[in-house]
Amino acid sequence: xxxxxxxxxxxxxxxxxxxxxxxxFALNGRPGVSDRTRARILRVADEMSxxxxxxxxxxxxxxxxxxxxxxxxxxxxxxxxxxxxxxIAGVEQVVSRHAWSLVxxxxxxxxxxxxxxxxLARERRVDGVVVSDVRxxxxxxxxxxxxxxxxxxxxxxxxPSPFPAVRVDDDRGMRAAVRHxxxxxxxxxxxxxxxxxxxxxxxRRRAVEAELAAAGLAPHAVVESDFTAAAGARATAQLLDxxxxxxxxxxxxxxxxxxxxxxxxxxxxxxxxDLSVTGFDDVELAGHVHPPLTTVRTDSRAWGAGAATxxxxxLARRAGGDxxxxxxxxxxxxxxxxxxxxxxxxxxxxxxx
Amino acid sequence: xxxxxxxxxxxxxxxxxxxxxxxxFALNGRPGVSDRTRARILRVADEMSxxxxxxxxxxxxxxxxxxxxxxxxxxxxxxxxxxxxxxIAGVEQVVSRHAWSLVxxxxxxxxxxxxxxxxLARERRVDGVVVSDVRxxxxxxxxxxxxxxxxxxxxxxxxPSPFPAVRVDDDRGMRAAVRHxxxxxxxxxxxxxxxxxxxxxxxRRRAVEAELAAAGLAPHAVVESDFTAAAGARATAQLLDxxxxxxxxxxxxxxxxxxxxxxxxxxxxxxxxDLSVTGFDDVELAGHVHPPLTTVRTDSRAWGAGAATxxxxxLARRAGGDxxxxxxxxxxxxxxxxxxxxxxxxxxxxxxx
DNA sequence: TTGTACGCGTTATCAC
DNA sequence: GTGATAACGCGTACAA
Numbered sequence: 252x253x254x255x256x257x258x259x260x261x262x263x264x265x266x267x268x269x270x271x272x273x274x275x276f277a278l279n280g281r282p283g284v285s286d287r288t289r290a291r292i293l294r295v296a297d298e299m300s301x302x303x304x305x306x307x308x309x310x311x312x313x314x315x316x317x318x319x320x321x322x323x324x325x326x327x328x329x330x331x332x333x334x335x336x337x338x339i340a341g342v343e344q345v346v347s348r349h350a351w352s353l354v355x356x357x358x359x360x361x362x363x364x365x366x367x368x369x370x371l372a373r374e375r376r377v378d379g380v381v382v383s384d385v386r387x388x389x390x391x392x393x394x395x396x397x398x399x400x401x402x403x404x405x406x407x408x409x410x411p412s413p414f415p416a417v418r419v420d421d422d423r424g425m426r427a428a429v430r431h432x433x434x435x436x437x438x439x440x441x442x443x444x445x446x447x448x449x450x451x452x453x454x455r456r457r458a459v460e461a462e463l464a465a466a467g468l469a470p471h472a473v474v475e476s477d478f479t480a481a482a483g484a485r486a487t488a489q490l491l492d493x494x495x496x497x498x499x500x501x502x503x504x505x506x507x508x509x510x511x512x513x514x515x516x517x518x519x520x521x522x523x524x525d526l527s528v529t530g531f532d533d534v535e536l537a538g539h540v541h542p543p544l545t546t547v548r549t550d551s552r553a554w555g556a557g558a559a560t561x562x563x564x565x566l567a568r569r570a571g572g573d574x575x576x577x578x579x580x581x582x583x584x585x586x587x588x589x590x591x592x593x594x595x596x597x598x599x600x601x602x603x604x
Numbered sequence: 605x606x607x608x609x610x611x612x613x614x615x616x617x618x619x620x621x622x623x624x625x626x627x628x629f630a631l632n633g634r635p636g637v638s639d640r641t642r643a644r645i646l647r648v649a650d651e652m653s654x655x656x657x658x659x660x661x662x663x664x665x666x667x668x669x670x671x672x673x674x675x676x677x678x679x680x681x682x683x684x685x686x687x688x689x690x691x692i693a694g695v696e697q698v699v700s701r702h703a704w705s706l707v708x709x710x711x712x713x714x715x716x717x718x719x720x721x722x723x724l725a726r727e728r729r730v731d732g733v734v735v736s737d738v739r740x741x742x743x744x745x746x747x748x749x750x751x752x753x754x755x756x757x758x759x760x761x762x763x764p765s766p767f768p769a770v771r772v773d774d775d776r777g778m779r780a781a782v783r784h785x786x787x788x789x790x791x792x793x794x795x796x797x798x799x800x801x802x803x804x805x806x807x808r809r810r811a812v813e814a815e816l817a818a819a820g821l822a823p824h825a826v827v828e829s830d831f832t833a834a835a836g837a838r839a840t841a842q843l844l845d846x847x848x849x850x851x852x853x854x855x856x857x858x859x860x861x862x863x864x865x866x867x868x869x870x871x872x873x874x875x876x877x878d879l880s881v882t883g884f885d886d887v888e889l890a891g892h893v894h895p896p897l898t899t900v901r902t903d904s905r906a907w908g909a910g911a912a913t914x915x916x917x918x919l920a921r922r923a924g925g926d927x928x929x930x931x932x933x934x935x936x937x938x939x940x941x942x943x944x945x946x947x948x949x950x951x952x953x954x955x956x957x
Numbered sequence: 958t959t960g961t962a963c964g965c966g967t968t969a970t971c972a973c
Numbered sequence: 974g975t976g977a978t979a980a981c982g983c984g985t986a987c988a989a
Contacts, residue, residue, distance in 0.1 A: 257752075260966055270977050275967055285975065305727035306668070307965035310659040310982055317707075326697065326905060330690040331888040337683040339692075343710040347720070352707045352729055354670075357696040367700070374658035376705055399610075480892045509889055516894035535684040536862055539833045540893065541869035552683070613984060623959045628985055636958070660983035663964055 258301040267295040278303065314570065317352040318342070318562055319377035323364050323384065326357060331479055331506060333534045334551050338405075341555020342381060349563055365394060372398040378566050381405070381558045382414075385450040401569060401576060403562040405554060406450050415565060415581035417557040421451060424547035424588035425458035425501070428529040431545070431590055432499045433462075435598045437527060439471040441497035443486040443507050445478050452478075455503045455531065471497045476507055483507025487514040491526075498599035499527035505534045508544055512595065523597035533591055542594035549588040557583045611654045620648040631656065667923065670705040671695070671915055672730035676717050676737065682710060684832055684859060686887045687904050691758075694908020695734060702916055718747060725751040731919050734758070734911045735767075738803040754922060754929060756915040758907060759803050768918060768934035770910040774804060777900035777941035778811035778854070781882040784898070784943055785852045786815075788951045790880060792824040794850035796839040796860050798831050805831075808856045808884065824850040829860055836860025840867040844879075851952040852880035858887045861897055865948065876950035886944055895947035902941040910936045 264271045269284075269292060276283040277292040284292070296302075309315050320342060322329060329335050339355065346353045354377050358364040368391070371377050379401035382391055385408050392412045395402045407416040432440055442459045445452025456473065463470055472493065474486040483506060490497055491514070502508035508530030512522060520526050522542050530537055530546035537544040565577050617624045622637075622645060629636040630645040637645070649655075662668050673695060675682060682688050692708065699706045707730050711717040721744070724730050732754035735744055738761050745765045748755045760769040785793055795812045798805030809826065816823055825846065827839040836859060843850055844867070855861035861883030865875060873879050875895050883890055883899035890897040918930050 259964085271966075272968075272978080273976060276976090279967085283975070288975080300726070302723070302726035303967095304663075304965055305729050306659050306663045307982095308967075310657070310663060310984095311965080311967045313982080315659070326690075326693040327888070329693050330686045330905070333683045333686070333689075336686075336689045339708065340682050340710050343708060347709055347711075350723070353709070354705045355692065355696060355708050356700060356706070357693050358700075370655070370703070373653070373655035376658050480888045484892050506889060510892035513892045513894040513896070535833045536859060536889070539837050539863035539866045541866040543866070612982085624984075625960080625986080626958060629958090632985090638958095641958090656985095657983055660964095661985075663966095664983080664985045666964080 319380040337551035341552035345559035420587035422458040426462040427590040429462040480510035483510035487511035505530035527596040672733040690904035694905035698912035768930040773940035775811040779815040780943040782815035833863035836863035840864035858883035880949040
């Protein structure tokens with residue numbers, strides 16, 4: 252455990268017979284040293300397996316070379332919703348390519364969330380953050396502005412935000428799912444929604460309503476849920492208990508939809524003859540349950556990657572002296588999600604025909 | 605964006621009319637300032653909303669106050685396996701309680717993994733790492749020792765390791781599942797295993813074999829898989845294609861088991877009458893598919909929390925001057941997982957009786 | 958309690 | 974253009 256022998260830039264400089272400054276120049280590829288000296292310095296540094304101490308450098312250049320991601324959901328939801336893992340993976344992919352780091356925090360409530368952002372900003376652990384699960388009237392936007400912590404949001408918040416957003420046209424996918432059911436002949440279409448206080452929960456619900464309205468219909472019923480399988484199961488049970496149950500249910504998330512299939516199955520409802528079901532996200536399991544789930548394929552990893560890229564770009568602009576935060580003109584638009592038709596949807600009463 | 609006005613310790617000292625050293629003492633709650641002065645200093649610091657710059661402090665005390673977690677799996681597997689999200693959440697829970705940070709990296713191959721550990725160590729981004737997905741003959745152990753980077757492993761590696769391990773008796777759960785099937789009267793029991801090069805993949809397989817051997821049996825068949833739903837589906841198809849198919853399948857992971865249910869369903873196999881299925885982990889969805897999955901309940905979050913705790917303890921000991929790495933006597937033992945019996949298991953040919 | 962050296966790179970200034 | 978020298982960033986720790 253050769254803890255004491257970790258070389259510093261001074262050791263490298265001495266070994267190479269140059270000044271510390273020269274080593275720094277050589278390492279960072281800037282003019283000031285001849286090619287021969289540069290090569291020698293780099294060789295020596297490599298031999299000593301020296302790399303600059305990230306902290307010392309960060310302190311000097313006033314940049315952490317790290318981005319933060321603060322996830323605010325119960326610890327359980329995080330495990331149950333594959334979305335987060337994909338998001339993290341996407342962010343990480345970009346961040347690591349730049350030799351930056353991802354600092355991750357999971358918080359349980361609003362207070363902890365505030366405190367965490369404050370800590371990240373004050374301690375300067377990160378240069379900026381990715382804001383996910385944007386809420387309706389999201390208080391974090393103002394908070395981050397006040398803290399002076401640059402950010403990128405996933406979707407554009409409903410309230411004005413000075414930060415760039417990574418946008419994807421969820422609506423299109425949701426409407427495609429409803430359209431698909433309408434085309435199959437369904438008229439009693441229910442929706443199991445995400446929480447209305449989440450921007451994407453609300454947005455997806457509006458999309459369902461809009462597409463139905465375009466066909467002169469209204470949702471047969473809307474049950475607000477929270478994206479978990481347990482809540483999805485409850486919601487489906489509730490819908491099946493209606494005097495006049497729906498013939499199709501559009502879910503705002505796959506785990507809810509899969510649980511819905513399970514409940515229907517358990518009650519002897521024939522799938523998809525008696526009930527058509529759609530999901531949202533296309534998690535890996537979606538194609539492997541029975542009947543395989545018709546769902547909307549999103550690319551959460553691309554979302555994470557897009558957000559990280561936007562953030563890195565934003566920070567680069569700021570490092571270049573541009574104090575602006577970017578705003579809408581730097582929004583990144585991702586390709587809209589597409590409907591994946593599988594076996595969980597069919598014309599209503601298909602078996603009866 | 606008041607970037608330039610971020611206060612430093614000097615500003616606080618000036619405002620409070622004391623020296624910088626006094627502010628430092630007051631903040632860290634150590635003797636050297638009177639209670640009255642301490643209170644005043646803290647009040648001023650709070651008013652200016654000053655918190656010590658993490659980098660400057662880290663540089664001085666030579667500690668990053670951060671732990672690393674390097675996940676080595678394809679980006680897809682990470683999203684599909686809820687285990688990771690739980691693990692991350694567990695680690696984070698502990699880490700944040702200490703006001704430390706979690707630095708997360710996702711790597712795609714061995715080279716990248718090596719490079720990442722090296723970077724984390726050389727740049728001193730983290731004080732230690734949590735090593736998950738321990739492999740048979742895991743090369744990372746030696747590498748980490750060479751880098752001088754303290755670690756905690758999830759399960760004790762098969763090869764000697766100087767690091768503490770968080771251990772949980774997977775075997776017990778796996779054997780309980782097999783026992784359960786034997787008790788139901790099954791004799792043709794197959795196993796869909798995880799990769800044999802993963803410590804827990806191999807361990808679970810051995811447990812299945814051991815329990816069957818205790819009953820004078822051998823696995824009806826073993827299909828090696830990779831923990832994904834897709835692979836699980838293929839494995840089940842393969843088993844059902846056998847001239848003499850198994851009456852029960854024990855899976856090393858829930859996603860594989862759920863996909864197995866789907867395949868069986870699609871083929872018209874009656875569940876659980878014609879085929880009993882067990883999983884491992886008890887992901888949230890497990891109780892909501894049809895039939896609800898009999899599985900082994902593990903607590904991945906507790907695993908993450910245990911690992912983080914062990915790591916923080918280890919680092920505290922080292923900070924206290926103890927250069928030892930801990931080793932086996934600091935292993936943490938978690939309660940063994942338990943079997944959760946649901947509807948996916950029944951006596952063989954139950955409906956026929 | 959105060960003054961100040963220190964940790965470790967980066968960068969502005971300066972000499973050749 | 975090459976390179977050395979020294980100041981700097983921001984807390985902490987130790988001598989005074």
